[in-house]
Amino acid sequence: MHMHMHMNIGDGGCKKRKRGDKVFKFRTFCEPGYPANFNGPFHQNIRSLLEFGHLEDTGLWGGLQSWSFQLEVHHHPPVIVSMYVMEEPIEKSRYRHCNQCRYVGWGHHMICNRRYHLVVPSKGTMMVEVGHSRCEGSSEAAATATMLNWVELKSHLMHGLIHSNGFGHLLSLNGIETGSDFLNGHLIMDLWDRICTALRARKVSLLDVAKKRSMDLRLIHGVGYGEPWFSHWGYIFGRGSYGITQQMHHKAIQALQAMPLSLLLQHLPSSYQEISTILARYQIISSHSLQTLGQLLHFMLELKARLPPDSTPPPPLSTTCNHVAISTETTCRWSSKRVEMAARVIVEYLRQAEFRWVSRQEVRDAARAYIGDTGLLDYVLKSLGNHIVGNYIVRRALNPVTKVLEYCLEDISNVFPNHEGLWPSEKTPKTKARFQLTRMQLTKDMFYLYKHILKQQQTSSTPTPTSGIFSTIATAVRIIQDTKHLIKDYNIGKIQVGGEDTILKLSCTLRLANVGEGEEMRKEHLPPPHELVILPAHATIGELKRVVERNFREMYLCLRDFIAESIEGINGGKDSDLVYEMIESGSGVVVRGRSVEWKEGMREAVEDEWMVDCACGAKEDDGEEMIACDICEVRQHRRCVGASADEVPQVFLCSDCEHNILVFPSPL
Known part of the structure; x- marks a missing residue:
């Protein structure tokens, strides 16, 4: 099963609190002591944790034991997500062997008696009462299969599997965009990591196919930071597909990071003029010289993290960030001069407030001394929220206690060095460019670079060069994209000894x-x-x-x-x-x-598994599509032998068998 990290899934199976249910805080669940300190090995710790859960009706779960935990994301308004932990005995499993263990190099492990599934359903996968009627009247085996089908859905907010020996796999992760009212991928990963740490998991793997706005995060984050997005939680190179080694992966990232922008511009055809514009835009904003592709992407990622979310409803059609842009909206009935005057008054008052939060009413009352039109004031106050004006961002937020809108200025002069003062002249091209940046524009720029430099997608009007520097980029990108299996060792430290005489x-x-x-x-x-x-x-x-x-x-x-x-x-x-x-x-x-029970086939990888010997160097199954030679049955990657997944050749021979047939003497 692949990991999905598209940040646009539903609202996390949110539901209101049931009376009598024990509710835990989502953001602190499984921190030390909450709900307990777990001091044993994983197989004991998981059972200790389940004592704090609510044992579900085994009839609904096809006879499988399952526990639920209520995790509170927000208190006001109440938003609670459910987490289910299901115990899967190997006798009831449809798959005795674990493919994920085989793919990451744990195929020699003995098969465990139990697996534990930890599932946080999304709104779309949340179980409802009809699930009970679906299982009623059917055999236990059929009901078990129904529940295992549900567990294996790829659209859960989180699905992790941990074998009873403490080795596990994060199988799916679906966050919603940062800034949502509910859960984003970062918060869900925090929860997963806290659980694995608290329960003393041994090692955990994941398949890094995370995407953000259709861009592979392992590529964008790899070039920008030199490591995968999941490294924030300690996940590092586990195993590369297609024979990729850790050294090859490291060198590929270094090659892309060190790619000189001047060399890139020099070899770009004239049809890629937009890239020059993008590079110029961020060079103007940056306080230091951006010389390489790695520096550019790093700066863009850091800048995006600091820019406020685009306002909702959407900003004016021009998507510029300064006060002048407010009046460009087609429905605006005030002139740009009046809008600018109102914005000046509001920002100046906030500046005099010395960066404290000021209620909307206080700002409005102060501005009325200069601006008599309350409709204009209300329009500008609404439009200025989370916009950049000169060296400042005008922050707008709802006070959680008083439920009143408040405003505050935030100094971002270290991100947007502005030497022309708070109110720049619109005649200066560089200054104008500086204030035409929103998160939306930054994302659009990043996608353009991703599409045309990293992925090198061609159109009829913009054919991509395929030689020289672009060939190097394509090779490095392929290596990074072929490195998906990441592993975290939760058991790196030795056994803690001391202070426990008993x-x-x-x-x-x-x-x-x-x-x-x-x-x-x-x-x-x-x-x-x-x-x-x-x-x-x-x-x-x-x-x-x-x-x-x-x-x-x-x-x-x-x-x-x-x-x-x-x-x-x-x-x-x-x-x-x-x-x-x-x-x-x-x-x-x-x-x-x-052990009398020991016999072949008791390990996670099937012991008579096919032999892998591919030209790329792979000697073991890495989860990529393969094809077997019809004579020797040795398997190779479809991609490496040029066999399309859509076309199944009637006879496929590996190069060795094909050679042996050609040199075999013909009968007289």
Whole structure:
């Protein structure tokens, strides 16, 4: 399942509070101590969290256990979103193996007994009462399938899956545009990251296909900041598709960031004159020289974050930001001179207020001493909100306590250095350009650069050059876009030891022997990830074995009958010996044992999975479309062999098999 980050989805399944429901604050849910401190491994912590949730009717969920949490986004007006946590036992799963684990390199992990789905539905995917009737009367298997279908919808605000061993995947994220009354992608990612941190998830992957206004964020953010948008939460390069390595990805970003703008302009055909205009616009605004593509995009992204949202209803048709533009609206019945005079009076009063918030009525009363037409005053007060005037932004906001509109000036001279004073002359072209910038214009400029420089989309009137510098750009862009699998390691630090005299903490893994043969498992059969084991201070070696047995039996499908036989590194240790006398708290421990249940196919990646050997260098399945050779069955990327996804060749031979057939001697 792919991640979707289109910031225009609905309002987050908002609903009013039910009586008696425990409601948590959305912005602080899973901060330390809220609702609790979780000190164990993930599989214990998730169950501790569920004790704070509301157990849903299992009839509705097809017999699957699910808990709901009410998260309050706003108090006034009340806006609450629901988060569901569903426990999926492997016996009821339609997919025993996890493709996401295979794609990011965790295919050697043993299959877990349980998966936990964390879902925040959108308005469009919010379950309603008809869901119950849909499941009533059907078999439990059919009802289970119905609920799993719902969980896997790609349009939830958030859908994360975490295996009981603490390895997980953020499968979908759908925020609404920043400035909305409800949730944007940043707030949802904050929630997800707090949950993973609090519950001590081990590692979490995601597929970075996030978009903003149809632009790939990994490309825009990569060139502007040198890292993906998700790096804000610690997600970094996990695995590249098409054989892309971390070094290749790093060099591709560096190449685009360092691209000289002068060289770019030099090689652009005359039909791309708009790019020159855009570069000039931001060079005028910037207080320092913008010399490279990376510097330009970085400046534009930073500027966009600081510009106020475009006013709603939309700004005047000219979309300029200074007071003169207000009068260009076709419905405006006042002359530009009168509008400008009213704007001068209002801004000057706010400036004298020394950047404090002033109520609309106070501003209006002060301006009436100079402007008698109250209709004109009301029009200008409405239009000035969140507009740039000279070195200032006129801020307008509703006071949450008094419910009264208030105004304030914000100095942005460090972003818009203006040496001509507060009221610039409209005769100066540079000055005029400076004040013709809104978020809408900036987004439009960024999309133009994205489309014609990074993506190099052609039209009949503007053919894109394909050689030299543009060939370099195209190669670097392809490498960045082929790097989508990101991973965050939530377990980087070692086990915290100290100040806890009553317990021992150990990091345990297993070494299995093949049943009946007494031999070690094949070399490629890697042990399971280390698990945190917590013991009383005076626990014995025998008690350690039993705890390890219980934890790993509960966690992994193939270890349900695991028997711990010995602890590696302990010579002659008896079950009655005390652990602390032989093993230091915080140490790593390997427990040897055996399991009758173990057999092939117990790992996340199917063990007889097809072989991958592609010309791009890929040796493992990376989730991209592949095609198999009809003779040797080795798989290669469709893109790499030039096989269209729409056309299925009757016979496909890899280059090796094709060569072998050509040199094979013909029969006499």
